[in-house]
Amino acid sequence: MMRARRPPPALLCKILLAAAFAWVSGYAPAATAPAFSDDVRVQMQQALHRELARAFTLDKALALDPALRTSADKIAQEHLARMDKVLPGWLDEERVRQSDTGTGTGKPPSSQAVYLAVFARLMNELALWQLEPGDAHYENATLTALRTAPNVCDVTGDYYFSDFASRILRIQALPATEREAMLAGERQLLAHWGQPRANPAPWPDPLPQQAAYALLQRGPADAGHPRLALPPRLAYTVLGQGKDYAGLHPVERCALQQWWLQESLRQGVAPAAALNAFRYGTMLTASDRAGNAFDKPGADAGDDLAAHPPYPGIASRFGVTGVTTVSVRLDPAGKPLQAAVIGRKIDVPGIRGVRPVAYEDVFDAVIAKYAMQEGRTYGKPSGDVPYKFQMVWDLDGDKNPKAPKGAKK
Amino acid sequence: MTSTLHSSRPLVRRLVASALCAVVCAAVPGLAPAADKPLTTETAQAFWTGDFAALEKLNDRLKHGKHFAPDAASELEDFRLGLGRVPQSAADHSEPYLRELEALTLQWATEHPKSALAHILYAEVLVQHAWSYRGSGYAKDVPPQAWADFRKYLQRAVEYLQAHADVALTDSSAHSLLLRIGTGLEWDNDTLKTIQQEGLKRNPDDVMLYFGMLTPLLPKWGGTPQALDRYIRAATKQTQADYGMGMYARLYGAAADEDFGHALFENSLVDWPTMKKGYEDMQARFPNSPGRRNHFAHMACLARDRPTLVALLAELGTKIDASQWGPNPQRSLEACQRWAQESADESKDRTPEKKGRANPASL
Numbered sequence: 001m002m003r004a005r006r007p008p009p010a011l012l013c014k015i016l017l018a019a020a021f022a023w024v025s026g027y028a029p030a031a032t033a034p035a036f037s038d039d040v041r042v043q044m045q046q047a048l049h050r051e052l053a054r055a056f057t058l059d060k061a062l063a064l065d066p067a068l069r070t071s072a073d074k075i076a077q078e079h080l081a082r083m084d085k086v087l088p089g090w091l092d093e094e095r096v097r098q099s100d101t102g103t104g105t106g107k108p109p110s111s112q113a114v115y116l117a118v119f120a121r122l123m124n125e126l127a128l129w130q131l132e133p134g135d136a137h138y139e140n141a142t143l144t145a146l147r148t149a150p151n152v153c154d155v156t157g158d159y160y161f162s163d164f165a166s167r168i169l170r171i172q173a174l175p176a177t178e179r180e181a182m183l184a185g186e187r188q189l190l191a192h193w194g195q196p197r198a199n200p201a202p203w204p205d206p207l208p209q210q211a212a213y214a215l216l217q218r219g220p221a222d223a224g225h226p227r228l229a230l231p232p233r234l235a236y237t238v239l240g241q242g243k244d245y246a247g248l249h250p251v252e253r254c255a256l257q258q259w260w261l262q263e264s265l266r267q268g269v270a271p272a273a274a275l276n277a278f279r280y281g282t283m284l285t286a287s288d289r290a291g292n293a294f295d296k297p298g299a300d301a302g303d304d305l306a307a308h309p310p311y312p313g314i315a316s317r318f319g320v321t322g323v324t325t326v327s328v329r330l331d332p333a334g335k336p337l338q339a340a341v342i343g344r345k346i347d348v349p350g351i352r353g354v355r356p357v358a359y360e361d362v363f364d365a366v367i368a369k370y371a372m373q374e375g376r377t378y379g380k381p382s383g384d385v386p387y388k389f390q391m392v393w394d395l396d397g398d399k400n401p402k403a404p405k406g407a408k409k
Numbered sequence: 410m411t412s413t414l415h416s417s418r419p420l421v422r423r424l425v426a427s428a429l430c431a432v433v434c435a436a437v438p439g440l441a442p443a444a445d446k447p448l449t450t451e452t453a454q455a456f457w458t459g460d461f462a463a464l465e466k467l468n469d470r471l472k473h474g475k476h477f478a479p480d481a482a483s484e485l486e487d488f489r490l491g492l493g494r495v496p497q498s499a500a501d502h503s504e505p506y507l508r509e510l511e512a513l514t515l516q517w518a519t520e521h522p523k524s525a526l527a528h529i530l531y532a533e534v535l536v537q538h539a540w541s542y543r544g545s546g547y548a549k550d551v552p553p554q555a556w557a558d559f560r561k562y563l564q565r566a567v568e569y570l571q572a573h574a575d576v577a578l579t580d581s582s583a584h585s586l587l588l589r590i591g592t593g594l595e596w597d598n599d600t601l602k603t604i605q606q607e608g609l610k611r612n613p614d615d616v617m618l619y620f621g622m623l624t625p626l627l628p629k630w631g632g633t634p635q636a637l638d639r640y641i642r643a644a645t646k647q648t649q650a651d652y653g654m655g656m657y658a659r660l661y662g663a664a665a666d667e668d669f670g671h672a673l674f675e676n677s678l679v680d681w682p683t684m685k686k687g688y689e690d691m692q693a694r695f696p697n698s699p700g701r702r703n704h705f706a707h708m709a710c711l712a713r714d715r716p717t718l719v720a721l722l723a724e725l726g727t728k729i730d731a732s733q734w735g736p737n738p739q740r741s742l743e744a745c746q747r748w749a750q751e752s753a754d755e756s757k758d759r760t761p762e763k764k765g766r767a768n769p770a771s772l
Contacts, residue, residue, distance in 0.1 A: 150460040220505065221512035229513035231459030232495045239509050240500025255458075 036111055041091065044115050048087050048122060053080055055126055056164045059157025064172060071183055072168045079190045086194050090118045094350060117350025120318050120359065123286050124351050125193050126163055127358035130283045131200040132192065133275065138185035141178050142170060143271055146261050146278065149173030150231060153254035160250065160289045166282070199355050201276045205342055208281040209245040209253070212260040213238075228263045231255065246365075250288075257281035286358045287365075290314050309370040315362045315393065322346035324363045325390050328371050330381040339371035342388070367391050445491070448484055452491025461517050461527070464492070468526045472580050475614045480698035481655075481691060486617050489582065492530065496537035507538045518573075525580035528573045532586055535566035539593065563593045581615040584608025588621035592630060601625055602640075616656075619644045623660055627668040628676075637664065638678035645687070652694065658687025662704055665711070670736055674712050681712040699725065703733035710745035711735075719749045 036044070056076035058069060094117045098109030133139055145152055152170045155162040171182045206214070216238060221229040230238065237243045237252055248256065257278050264274040294313030314320070325343030328336045341364045348356040370391075378387045445453070448467075455463035467488055470476070476484035500506040514531040521527040539562030542555040551559070567590055570577050577583040587604045605622040608615060626632035626640050641664075645657040652659075661684050665673040673679055688705040692698065706721035722729070722745075734741040 150458045154458065220508045221516075222508075229516055230509055231457070232510060232513065233457040233459075235506055235509035235513070236457075236498060236500055240498075240502055240506030242502055 035108070036091075036095065036114075040111050041088070044091055044111065044118075045084070045087050047115070048118060049080065049084055051119065052083055052122060052126075054158060054161040056080055057157075057161075058165055058168065059155070061156040062165055062169070064168065068168065068172055068179065071179070072164070072171075075183060075186055075190070076164060078187075079193070083193065087118070087122075090121060090194075091115075094118050094121075098349075113349070116318055120286070120348050120350040120356070123289070124348070124354070124356050124358040127283055127285060128197060128200060128354065129189060129193065130163060131276075131279045131357060132189055132197075133272070134185045134189055137181060139272070139275060141174055141182055143265075143275060145170040145173040146258055146275075147265065153251050153258055155251065155254075160284060160291075162250070163284060166254070197354050200357060203344070203360070204273075204277040204280055206340055208257055208260045208264075208277040210340060212256055212263070213245060215263070228259065228266055230259055234259060254282050283357070285361050286318070287312075287314055287362050303374070305373060305375055309366045309391070311393065311395075312362050312366050315359075316395070318359065319349045319395060320346060320356075320359050320362050321393050321395050322363075323390050323392050324367050325388060326367055326371050327386045327388050328378060329386050330378055332380065334377040334379045334381060336372050336376060336378065339368045341367060343390075363391070363393055445494075446478075446482075446487045448487040449491040449494070452488050453494035454491075456492060456495045459513065461521070464530075465521075465524060465526055468580070468582070472525075472582070473612055473614075477695075479695060480700055481652075481695040483616050485582075485615060489585070489617070492533060493537070496534050503541050507534065507541060510534045511538065523576060525577050525583065528570070528577040529580060529582050529586060532566040532570050532577070532583070532590075535562050535569065536586065536590060536593075539563045539566070543593070560594060563590050566590055567594070578607070579611060581608040581612035581618060584611065585615065585617055585621050588618070588624075592625040595631070596625075598625060598632075598636065616648075619648070619656060619660065620663055623663055624667065627664060629668050634677045652687075653690030654683060654687035655691040655694065656687070658684045658691060658705070658708075661687075662708060665708070665735065671711055671741075673708075681708075681714060684708060684712075685714070685717065699728045700730060700733055702728070703730045707734045707741065707745065710741075710748065715749060718745060722746065722749055 056079060058064065058072060058076070062069075064072070091114060094114045095109055098114055098117070134142070149170070152166070152173050155165045155169060157165070167186060171179055171186075174182065204211075215227060216230070219225040221227045229235070234252060234256055237248060238256070245253065245256070260281070261274045261278040264277065265271065269277075292313075294317050296313070312320075323343070323345045324341050327340050327342045329338040331337050341361075344360040344363075346356050346360045346362070348359045351359070371389075381387060452464065452467060455467070471485045471488050478484065496507065496510055511531065511534050514527070514534050518524070518527040518531045539559045542558040542562070543551055544555070567587070570583060570587065570590075584604050584607055588601055588608075591601050591604065601622060605618050608618045622640065622644070623637075624630060626637045628634070628637075641657060641660045644660060645652075645654060648656040661673065661677070661679045664677060664679075669677050674681065685705075688701065688708070691701060692705075695701075702721060702725055706718055706725065709715075709717040709721060729742065731738045731742045734745070
């Protein structure tokens, strides 16, 4: 097991870049106030509302028929109004909780800490909503749209807050007779926000994009490698331009996930499993939404193989800790060929009673890069058994991190 | 959080926004737009996303009947241009890209065996694959192995269309494609003319078939001015009911754009009075054609018909469109404008030079 630590405080001071948190800096004095003033409370609620509204605003350029747009806007407004009533309770709950579990200094929690925790909870609700299946009819209709409609990924506007728009586009692709039932299904799923939830299905292993690329690397879609051919836009970017998944535009990533769902079904994968993979594949996580807004340019481990992987800026910002399990496929000399995160046990302040799915991938890119670092070797492999190790992500300021230890499992 | 760091247009919009014009898919000369027309963009977008149903719907609408813009531009041509955008897009790794397009279009043809378009699209990708080996440069610059691959893929396209002729050849787009294939494989002109006429039987309004037959008759493809002139006069006669002498002007205009350039009136058998009549006939039938009027003006300049040039420049006024003025169009336009403004006292320039040898009645 290896341990990674948070970056020094100086770095943390520089990561207040994201627009969503601009208001926080203006209210620093409130950090030591005994209770939040009405002004601060209102500011926090308004900021949370604004962030949530981004995910429920249908871009004007989105090609929706007017009646569907009207119905969808109504659902969005009703949901935002309901959440406006829920959010004050979440803020109070968090403030009380942070007071109870504070640092022991007797100081009340800062508005910033409370805001971030509630914000994280809100982002997680968005993610859980993306993963949650509907009733049987909803699931069948969703599958139909994804199997047959080529344009359901073509959202416009803010691609990283396209949660609601994506769902409405799928509904538009269905026969008009399906719309009422599907919109009712959307209302039902939105009503689950803030309610106790069962944990979502596990992450697909391998990730759908990894499985898709592995299949594509086997060769062209011909008799020797029977598979569905890619739509031209993906054939161009993935095969013609050689782009990896991270290099694809969000719309293209969604299209790849849709293609993989269709291919999975062709291969006989159970519809529920294929849909779960699609939902994880297209889920907008906190990392997706933030991009690299919280990371200092060039803040990585460099070439030093002994250095610990850098703590992702977004993880520091939201206080994310936990353990990731990595599987590394090796060549005969022990050099890494491919690394994949196969386990995530993550904790995020503000998210309780359910997996913090929106944040579970915050360490994935960093640890995969670390595992594949140029010059890293793992010793000779035992046959085809991959090398596995865990990385502990710790924010407690451990002064003497343990030496990295890998463990074959 | 902010997402500004991620903002960029998805590939489809980037690609359809860039006008990629291949030598084998030249637009109607004199009417080629600077940017893609909406129908071309819509078609390309549907193809990029793999929306075969949308392509089929467009084709069903266009494959019969008169679908012309106010300037007589063929919507079928705009549609075909959109289809060409996808396989013509230059990729870093063109082989896996084109093979994937082949696989996709073959899947479509398998899933829709009664769709002429599906079969045509597969053959179209094979043709584009052939051209990826040939390139658009001079023949002398093509390596021998590339010629072999070029011909091999064209031959595959022929064999595929032959094998699915009962479906594919119900759509004149297949004949249009066969003309391109036959030109590449250097089929004899009689065979090509037969294909053209068969296509016109399927869709008499597929005017692009007239332009498709023009290409193999150009000197750069081994044709002669005599054979070209005979063809253009025959095509003009065949379309006289719809366009008067219009096809004469359009086809010789295309010959100038594709081959003769500024030497049209020196190296071909074109007759300027007939060509001029053709432009006027088109104008009478399609009065909203600023692109063609620009082309007419350019031809008047090449024909040294200063009065006509002066009149057209005055008529065009702010509607001057440099893109219609041949190769190096801006300089061509400037030179013609200078010549038009020269002293009217130069009487030798007042009368157009007599280059023509025929008149419309001889058709």
